Amino acid sequence: MQPFWRQEDDGAAAMTDSATHPPSTPVSASDPATRVSALESLLVAKGLIDQAALDALIDTYEHQIGPRNGAKVVARAWVDPAYKQRLLADATGAIAELGFGGLQGEHMVAVENTPFVHNLVVCTLCSCYPYTVLGLPPVWYKSSPYRSRAVLDPRGVLHEFGLNLPPEVECRVWDSTAEVRYLVLPERPAGSAGLSEEQLAALVTRDSMIGVARVTLPAAAP
Ligand code: FE
Numbered sequence: 001m002q003p004f005w006r007q008e009d010d011g012a013a014a015m016t017d018s019a020t021h022p023p024s025t026p027v028s029a030s031d032p033a034t035r036v037s038a039l040e041s042l043l044v045a046k047g048l049i050d051q052a053a054l055d056a057l058i059d060t061y062e063h064q065i066g067p068r069n070g071a072k073v074v075a076r077a078w079v080d081p082a083y084k085q086r087l088l089a090d091a092t093g094a095i096a097e098l099g100f101g102g103l104q105g106e107h108m109v110a111v112e113n114t115p116f117v118h119n120l121v122v123c124t125l126c127s128c129y130p131y132t133v134l135g136l137p138p139v140w141y142k143s144s145p146y147r148s149r150a151v152l153d154p155r156g157v158l159h160e161f162g163l164n165l166p167p168e169v170e171c172r173v174w175d176s177t178a179e180v181r182y183l184v185l186p187e188r189p190a191g192s193a194g195l196s197e198e199q200l201a202a203l204v205t206r207d208s209m210i211g212v213a214r215v216t217l218p219a220a221a222p
């Protein structure tokens with residue numbers, strides 16, 4: 001059995017796989033993708049949803065909204081101290097300055113990692129996630145082991161993600177709700193002083209904005 005964070009990474013991918021199953025492919029009725037596909041077909045057949053509208057919605061979340069939005073926010077905060085202050089004071093407003101906002105991003109809070117504090121985000125109840133800056137949540141974020149263990153043993157979870165937090169660094173765990181969604185502002189990596197805002201944004205990963213990874217410079221070529 002794979003650890004929870006190595007499982008399939010993206011719910012959207014599961015939906016796409018389902019759509020490409022040839023009719024003869026045996027599928028399990030317990031497979032969520034199959035059940036979603038069956039539900040979708042039924043709702044369309046009954047005229048309760050519009051297929052084109054649904055496709056547009058999926059395209060939005062797969063291609064137009066995603067962690068690159070969050071990465072731009074982080075990079076701006078790294079290069080512009082005044083923007084960083086606005087982000088930490090009113091994340092929803094600061095994120096909207098860059099053109100990002102909407103459903104499930106109405107009440108954002110940015111939490112800053114420092115040499116003394118590391119922030120980790122979870123939704124213990126279900127899977128609340130800042131869609132407008134991070135896109136679709138990874139499967140492990142929604143899994144029961146992550147949701148429970150992120151609170152009970154955050155340092156253990158981080159260790160399993162490959163992030164070993166020194167004991168002197170405080171670990172703060174933020175529980176997302178339907179009302180409030182969190183964005184971790186990771187530490188800017190050492191040695192990145194010469195990089196442009198765009199180059200910095202390219203370094204920022206989804207996992208670093210959830211708090212299960214640090215942002216690092218790519219290893220130098222041998
Ligand atoms: Fe939730």
